[in-house]
Amino acid sequence: MRAKTVLIALPNRDFDPSEVAISWQLLRAAGVRVRFATADGQAAVGDPLMLSGEGLDPWARVPGLRRLKLLGLLLRARRDVREAYARLLLDSEFRQPLRYQQLQVDDFAGLLLPGGHWARGMRDYLESQTLQAFVGAFFASAKPVAAICHGVLLAARSPGAAGRSALYGRKTTALTWAMEKSAWDLTRFYGRCWDPDYYRTYREAAGEPAGYMSVQAEVSRALASPADFLDVPADAPQRLRKISGLHRDGPDDSRPAWVVVDGNYVSARWPGDVHTFAQRFIELLG
Known part of the structure; x- marks a missing residue:
């Protein structure tokens, strides 16, 4: 049987x-073929x-x-991530990505949109109309889509029906303003103080309230209702573990994770x- 092919779209850097x-x-x-795409x-x-x-500490x-x-x-990323990243760099599909202009919905069984925050590389990815x-076309196809953080x-x-967002009418989560602000405060006040906006991809303009250009705020504005943005509820099991930013999930521990399907x-x-996010995506792929 021919393996299913998933596309991971990437910025050129960061x-x-x-x-x-x-x-x-x-x-x-899981036996899935993974292809990649970048702008160029x-x-x-x-x-x-x-x-x-x-480069994250004040004395760096x-x-x-x-x-x-x-x-x-x-x-920084954990050791298992750094080891996985080293293997990724050797993958032939990763080393020879497609260009955004080449992408056709029919070529893929699923789409995964990762994130990142450093504006130097992420903005080209987030702002690419191509x-x-x-x-938007992939969402319209009803094939599985996975998005995390700034993804x-x-x-x-991305465009959906009637000029609305592809997420209009859907429930979603994303990087919350509480998490974004806590990491931003850590780096600008106690770490990379010479580059205080390292952890913010977009900053508010004069007159805009704090957090207006955060991921959560912009995503919420694209939804049918702000209530469709789902954060960890007050009565969720392991809530403190999920929201503290100090715990990360693992292959056998989904307690810190918050994933919305x-x-x-x-x-x-x-x-x-x-x-947990990747495992849920694999389940959707069948």
Whole structure:
């Protein structure tokens, strides 16, 4: 039987390594062929700060101290992710991605949209009208779609019926403003203070309230109702584990994860949800 093929769309640089490498690893283990696409057909590069943790601490610019990590150890990808990412770099499909312009819905059984936050690379991905048109067409096809973190923002910007978002009428989660702000505060006040907006892809303009350009706020504006954005409810089991930002899920531990499935669409918040997120996507693929 011919293996199902899933597309992972990527920015040319600065994607989140956990959300891509773990998703790829679990899909391949499930017998799914994984292809990739970038804007120019060149192999993508993950966010180097999330891989090494170097450059996130306040002393990182002092000669000889860059490798000394404290905040960097907290925020960087875990060892299993770094090992999966090293294997990903050797994958022939990853090394020879398609271009956005080549993408055809009929060529794929599913679509996965990962995230990242560093504006240097992510904005081209999030703002590509070519990619948005493809994502909108994929949603319209009723094939499974998975989006995590800023990948949900790409889905929200993609066209659906009647000039609305492809997410209009759907329930979703994404990077919450609480999580985005806590990581932003950590890096701008206690870490990478010379680059205070490292953790914000978009900043508010003058007169806009705090969080107006956060992932949660923009995604919510694209939905049929703000109530369709689902965060961890107050009575959820393991709620503190899910919302603290200190715990990440694993192959045998879904307790920290918060994943929302609505029909053929699955969404998640951040790298700490990725194992559960990828497994739910695999279930949708059948």
